[in-house]
Amino acid sequence: MRILIKNIKHLYQVEEGPSRKRVVEGADMATVPALENAYLVIENDRIHSFGKMNELSDNQYEEAIDASDSLVLPAWCDSHTHLVFAAPREQEFVDRIKGKSYEEIARNGGGILNSARKLNLMDEEELYEQSLQRLNQVIAQGTGAIEIKSGYGLNTGAELKMLRVIRRLKENTPVPVKASFLAAHAYPVEYKDNKASYLKLIIDEMLPRVAEEGLADYMDAFCEEGFFSVADTEQLLEAGWKYGLKPKIHANQLHYSGGVQVGVKHKAVSVDHLECVGEAEIEALKSGTTMPTLLPAAAFFLGIQYQPARKIIDAGLPVCLASDYNPGSCPSGNMNLLSTIACTQLKMTPAEAVNAITLNGAAAMELEQEYGTIAVGKKANLIITKPMSSLDYIPYDFGNNPVQQMIVNGKVY
Ligand code: NIG
Ligand code: FE
Numbered sequence: 001m002r003i004l005i006k007n008i009k010h011l012y013q014v015e016e017g018p019s020r021k022r023v024v025e026g027a028d029m030a031t032v033p034a035l036e037n038a039y040l041v042i043e044n045d046r047i048h049s050f051g052k053m054n055e056l057s058d059n060q061y062e063e064a065i066d067a068s069d070s071l072v073l074p075a076w077c078d079s080h081t082h083l084v085f086a087a088p089r090e091q092e093f094v095d096r097i098k099g100k101s102y103e104e105i106a107r108n109g110g111g112i113l114n115s116a117r118k119l120n121l122m123d124e125e126e127l128y129e130q131s132l133q134r135l136n137q138v139i140a141q142g143t144g145a146i147e148i149k150s151g152y153g154l155n156t157g158a159e160l161k162m163l164r165v166i167r168r169l170k171e172n173t174p175v176p177v178k179a180s181f182l183a184a185h186a187y188p189v190e191y192k193d194n195k196a197s198y199l200k201l202i203i204d205e206m207l208p209r210v211a212e213e214g215l216a217d218y219m220d221a222f223c224e225e226g227f228f229s230v231a232d233t234e235q236l237l238e239a240g241w242k243y244g245l246k247p248k249i250h251a252n253q254l255h256y257s258g259g260v261q262v263g264v265k266h267k268a269v270s271v272d273h274l275e276c277v278g279e280a281e282i283e284a285l286k287s288g289t290t291m292p293t294l295l296p297a298a299a300f301f302l303g304i305q306y307q308p309a310r311k312i313i314d315a316g317l318p319v320c321l322a323s324d325y326n327p328g329s330c331p332s333g334n335m336n337l338l339s340t341i342a343c344t345q346l347k348m349t350p351a352e353a354v355n356a357i358t359l360n361g362a363a364a365m366e367l368e369q370e371y372g373t374i375a376v377g378k379k380a381n382l383i384i385t386k387p388m389s390s391l392d393y394i395p396y397d398f399g400n401n402p403v404q405q406m407i408v409n410g411k412v413y
C-alpha cells in the first residue's frame with residue numbers, strides 16, 4: 001500500500017542522507033530543517049520517500065492526500081506520562097487554589113496516595129478502558145509515541161495490574177508505548193515508618209515479577225525530599241539494572257534533590273522535571289548522555305517555578321519536553337498546549353519546542369532510530385496540520401488543536 005501526501009506547504013524535521021541524528025542539542029535546537037512545497041510517499045507503515053513537488057516522478061500509489069496550505073511534521077513523542085489512573089483529583093486542584101501546597105496535600109494522604117487508593121479499587125478491565133480513551137484522545141492531538149508509568153498501585157498486585165494495562169495498550173494501539181515501573185512513586189501509608197521494608201518489597205518481590213512477565217522497559221523513582229532519597233534511588237536503580245531495566249527518573253522537581261546526579265551516574269535514559277537546576281546539575285548532564293526532560297505543564301498547573309530551559313540549551317545540552325499527563329500535577333496530555341507553555345514561560349522558541357517534542361522526545365524513549373524525524377525508512381507517524389503558514393503558529397494558536405489528520409503506522413488514523 002502506497003500513500004502520497006502532496007503539495008505540503010512545509011515538510012518539517014526532514015533528515016536527508018543516510019546518517020541519523022540521535023538528538024538535537026544546544027544551538028542546533030533553534031533550527032527545524034524543512035522543505036517547502038513538498039511531497040511524501042508512505043509505503044505500508046514507513047516513509048518511502050520525500051522531496052520537493054517539482055521532483056515528484058513516482059506515480060505508483062493507491063491513495064493521494066492533498067496537503068495544500070498544511071504542514072507535515074513527525075508526530076509528537078511524549079516520553080513521560082502517567083495516563084493509567086483511576087480517577088481525577090479536582091478537589092486537590094481547588095485545595096491548592098485556596099492555598100495548600102502540593103507537598104502538604106501529599107503529606108496528608110492526598111496526592112499519589114489518593115490515586116493509589118482509587119486505583120486499588122478499580123478492576124483491570126475498567127482501568128484499561130479508561131486509559132485507552134485517554135490514549136486515543138492524545139493521539140488525536142498529535143501524539144504518535146508515548147511512555148506510560150505505573151506508580152499508583154504501590155503494592156505488588158496493583159503495580160502488576162497497572163503494568164498489564166500498559167501492556168494491553170501496547171498491544172492494542174498503533175502507536176509505540178514504553179512502560180516504566182514506578183513503584184517508588186510514594187511510600188504507602190503502612191510503610192511510613194518502615195521505609196526500608198517498602199524498598200525491599202519493590203526490589204525482592206515486585207521487580208522479579210515485573211521482569212519475569214516482561215512488563216517494563218524502564219525503572220523509575222521519584223527522587224525528592226519527602227519521597228525517595230538519593231540513597232533509596234541508588235538502590236532501586238542498581239536493582240533495576242540487574243534485570244536490564246534502564247532508569248528514567250523523576251528528579252529535582254521541588255528541591256535540589258541530587259536526582260540529576262544520581263540519574264546520570266546510573267546512566268539514566270532521562271531525568272525528568274528539573275525545576276531545580278544549577279551548575280552542578282548542568283555539569284553532571286554534560287558528563288553523560290542522559291536526556292534532560294522538562295515538564296513545564298506540571299509546573300504551570302501546580303503554579304511552581306519553571307524549568308531553566310535556556311540555561312540548559314545555552315550549555316550546549318539537548319532539551320526534551322514531555323506532558324507528565326497525570327491526575328494530580330498535570331491532567332492534560334496535550335503536547336500543543338505544552339509547546340505554548342514552553343515558549344511563553346521557558347522562553348524556548350517554537351522551533352526549539354518542536355525539536356524537544358519530536359526527535360528529543362523519541363530519544364528519551366530510545367525510539368530515535370524509528371521515530372521523531374522525517375527520514376526514509378522511519379515509521380510513518382505523522383501530523384498533517386490544519387491550514388497554517390509555519391510551525392510558529394502551533395504554539396501561538398494556544399488551546400486549539402493544530403491536527404487535521406494523524407497518520408499512524410502509515411494509516412490515516
Ligand atoms: O510527575 N512528581 C511525581 N509524580 C507525578 C505526579 C503524580 C501525582 O501527583 O499523581 C509527577 O508530577
Ligand atoms: Fe511524572
